[in-house]
Amino acid sequence: MTEVSAVPLVNENHRHEEFNQMDGDYSRDSANFESSMEINESSNVIKEEPNNGSFEENMKNGAGNGHGPEKEQLKSPKKEDVSLGFIDLGYESDDDIPWAQRLAKAKQNGSGSEKKAKDKDREKEKNGKLKKKKKEDNDEDEEYKPEPKKKEKRKHKEESDNDYSEDDYKPAKKKQKKDKEKTKKTEVKKEKKTSSGGSQSQSQSQSQSPKKKKKPEDEEDVWEWWKEEKKPAGVKWNTLVHKGPLFAPLYEPLPSGIRMKYDGKSVDLSPATEEVATFYARMLDHEYTSKDIFNKNFFADWRKVMTSKEREMITDLKKCNFEKMAVYFKEQGEKRKEMTKEEKAKIKEQKDEEQKIYGMAIIDGHRQKIANFRIEPPGLFRGRGGHPKMGKLKKRIQPEDVIINCSKGGDVPQPPPGHKWKEVRHDNSVTWLCSWTESVLGSNKYIMLNPSSKIKGEKDYEKYETARRLKKRIGKIREAYQEDWKSKEMRVRQRSVALYFIDKLALRAGNEKDTDEAADTVGCCSLRVEHIKLHDEHDGKEYVVEFDFLGKDSIRYHNFVHVEKRVYKNLKIFMENKNGSDDLFDRLDTAMLNEHLRQLMDGLTAKVFRTYNASITLQEQLAKLTNPDENVHHKMLSYNRANRRVAELCNHQRAYKEKKKEVKEAKREKKDAKSGTAAHEKAKKKYLRLKEQLEKIETQMKDKDENKQIALGTSKLNYLDPRISIAWCKKFNVPVEKVFNRTQRDKFRWAIDMIMNDEDGDSYEF
DNA sequence: TCAACGACTTGATGGCAAATAC
DNA sequence: GTATTTGCCATCAAGTCGTTGA
Incomplete structure (x- = not known):
């Protein structure tokens, strides 16, 4: 850890x-x-x-x-x-929302079963209100005994105590001719396109209208799906054609002079054993190889592929010297760098060709980019943080391991010669093209479409629409969970405090996880008593909670937060009679929390709060920081600052301090190791590598000051409604290219179109 | 009923090529 | 022209959340 x-x-x-x-x-x-x-x-x-x-x-x-x-x-x-x-x-009514109207309408109308569920909810709601009236306003009312196990929690059945329904919000009507006209136009255009079919026709139609000067990115087959009717729920595609995955190149044995040494002597290894050895040799410079778990896992898995003779001989990893292999790979790397322009161009051409064949799928007649068409090559598992399985062997995936998903009919991708697929499926309720089971964790891996595709874009659009709906309800939701801080029921209190953290601090939900299979990290619902400290007073403030835990990717979250008195008091109660390793919210888990959230708003889950808070913060920061009289450069500075605020909220930060500490430790290790020994050399290398990494971070901090601390890209790509940024660009005459690079523009094409082609686009409100 | 699983999103990382500095 | 920096992009681990089946 x-x-x-x-x-x-x-x-x-x-x-x-x-x-x-x-x-x-x-x-x-x-x-x-x-x-x-x-x-x-x-x-x-x-x-x-x-x-x-x-x-x-x-x-x-x-x-x-x-x-x-x-x-x-x-x-x-x-x-x-x-x-x-x-x-x-x-927007004042549904119809006010350009192009989104049909999508939104389809969702709002819902299915019959959804309606029934809502009616049921209303029934529950009434009962809940009656109960609520009787509730007393006393914190210590319920005698609280911590739950021994979370498993039992679900026995406490969720009661519906919500006060809202989807129908609460009924926007006023306003006519919207303009958008309808636009939709019509595009439909006509689309018809022309599809009638001649596929991407070829697209390029044809473009060449027929040379009037329109198009940017390179518009030259592709742009599928304006956001102007089309939505598919029925559960149907992801009607036709899906692709070429299957691209497999990793076969292993090429090392030249005869490049051998591993065991106990000082060169050894000839069987190809399989040698291949796995090269995985380790390539990582020799990496910190991983200094970790005990990594070495232990690697060695155990390596021995499994050895011949019995090799297994008999190679019994101690410490006696293995991979140096020669490592040097060889470094040299190969250098050679690659020194290749001539022509050689490089040839390789690029080859890659482009692969991309053309395997990198595209035709879905409902439209060519769409695939995100990851290459099967993950074999290697050593690089689990993050203190992952118990780091170093284990990720086995080579064969066609016999791969399930293909595609349309029925003649267009099933061909397996490589002499092989067959594990299975061919025609399941249009899922979005993946190929899948296989990975050998380390036994989880499924998928080949899916690029974020610029309809399937991903539509989902993304829906995500932001859900967050926008939350905006209309957040006031009531906050009011309700504050009320719940006083609840007599412990599970309700825990739920309300957890929700407060999720909303206020943008914490992740925190599913339970098996620490034998993954690093010990937590989110909100899985926080343990040891992860928080209560300070009656800290830094001149009352009721301060100190959070200190490892979150996603083992990134540390350390923060002092002043909370409401009632939250503070509740936390004290939750912690009573518990050990550090006990769950803080012992009567809550993510399933219960999300079930409750769903009752508050259709489609609401814990992660929507991150999207909502990130987007609303960006919108407000932009409004606050932008000076319309400044030049583009200054406006961009404001934009990046606003973006940075969001990243901070979501804790996308680089672990500068952590690195500093690592360097310090490495230095001590180096000092402790006896000079001239192999251990000393290794420690020295490690120290130098870490020092270099730290220096890089420091330079970046100095040079680019604020921005480098925070991983801005993540929030930009995942949490911020792109329409906010685009509307800002439009309003302040900043080219969209300044804010979104090519990939981002591809991903957010729907948003660019919605804002840029709408007269009122610059007044878009999240 | 609930753990396990499947499908999907989120997010860190590192290699590489384009841009920039010298 | 070469060295260095920067940004892009692919990759894949690690999350979330809904469904399934024992």
Whole structure:
């Protein structure tokens, strides 16, 4: 496990400040929800208008505090309001949403069973309300005994105590001719395209209209799926044609002079044994090979592929010397770098050819890029953090391991000569093209389509629409979970506190996981008592919770957060009579939490809060930081700052401190090892490598200051509604290329089209 | 009923080529 | 022209969440 540092991370002070600000906003938020509701009711625009801004924004501009000016704003949402951080939705009715209307409508209408479920919910709701009235406002009402095992939790059946239904929100109507016309036009265009079929016709039609000067990215077969009817639920495609996966090249034995040494003597290994040895040799410079678990796992798996003779001889990894192999691979690498232009071009050509054949699928008549058409090559498993299986052998995947998914008919991909597929399936309820079972964890791996494809894009679009729906309900949801802090039922209290953390701190849900199979990392629901410390007072603030745990990818989350008194008191109760290794929320898990969330809003799960909070923060930060009079360069600076705020919220940070500590330890190791010995050499190498890595991070920090600390790309690609960024570009005359690179533009083509081709696109509100 | 599984999204990492500096 | 830096992109591990079947 990565050792944690007692010193706060570089940008933690900043974040700490920010969270403290949030706290201020938070209380304001809930206190003023009612006033915003009243306003909207009279305005007949959006009936349900909770205070839905981010905490920070609300505090700074006072949005939703029930004073005069907001009333005016809420009554008449104008384009200009965007720059003021106005928080109402720009759209007044379904029909107002360009191109999205049919998609959204299909979803809203729902199926019969969905409706029944809602009715049932309403029944439950009534009962819940009656019960609620009787509830007393006392924290210590329920005698709380921690649950011994989470497994029993599900016995406490979820009661429906929600107060909302989808129908609560009924937007006013407004005609939208323009978009209908647009949709019509595109449909005609599409018909022309598809009538002549496939990508060829696309390029033909383009060549027929030389008037339109198109950028290279528009030259491909652009499938404007967002202007089409949605497929029935569960149907992912009607026809799917592809060439199957591309397999890793076969192993080529090393030249005769390149041999591993065992106990000082060169040994000839069988090809299979040698291949696995090369996996290790290639990683010799990597920190992994200094880890005991890695070596243990590698050696055990390596021995499995050895011949009995080899197994008899090679009994100790420490006696193996892979140096010669490692040097050879380095030399090969150098040679590759020194290749002539022509040689490089030839290789590129070959790769492009592979991409052309295997990298594309035809789905419902449209050519779509495949994300990963290569079968993962064999190698050693690189689990992160303290993964118990790191170093294990990832076996070579054969066609006999691969399941193909495609249309029925003659277009089934051919397996390589002399081989056959494990199975050929025609399952159009899934999106994958090929799948196989990976040998280390036994999990399934898939070949799927590129993010620019319809299948992925549509899902992405839906994700942001769900987050936008959450925006309309967040006020009520927050109000409800605050009320639940006082619940007599321990599971309800735990759920409400967990939800508060997920909403406020953008924590992940935290599924339970098997620590024999994966590193010991946690999320919100799986937090243990040892992961938090309560400080009655810290840094001049009351009720401070110190979080310190390893989250996804074993990245440390260390943060001091001021919380409401009631949350603090609840946490104290949750921790009573427990050991550090006990679950903090012993009566909660992600399934229960999500079941509850689903009752609050259709499609709501814990991860929607991350999308919502990230997007709303970006929108507000952009509005706050952008000065329309500045040049593009300065505007971009503002954009990156806004983006960075989001990344901070989501904890996408680089572990600078961790690296620093590693370097320190490596230095000590080097000092401890006897000079001249192999151990000393190894320690020295490790130290130099880590030092170099640290220096790189430091330089980046100095050069690019703020931005390098945070992995901006992740939030940009996964959490931020791209329409916010594009609308910002449109409004402030910043080229979209400045904000999104080629890949991102491909992925977000739907959003670019929606905003850029809409007259009111620049006033888009998340 | 619930653990296990399947399908999918999220996110870190590292290699490589294009851009930039010298 | 060469060295260095930067950004892009592929890769694959690690999550989330809904479904399944014992």
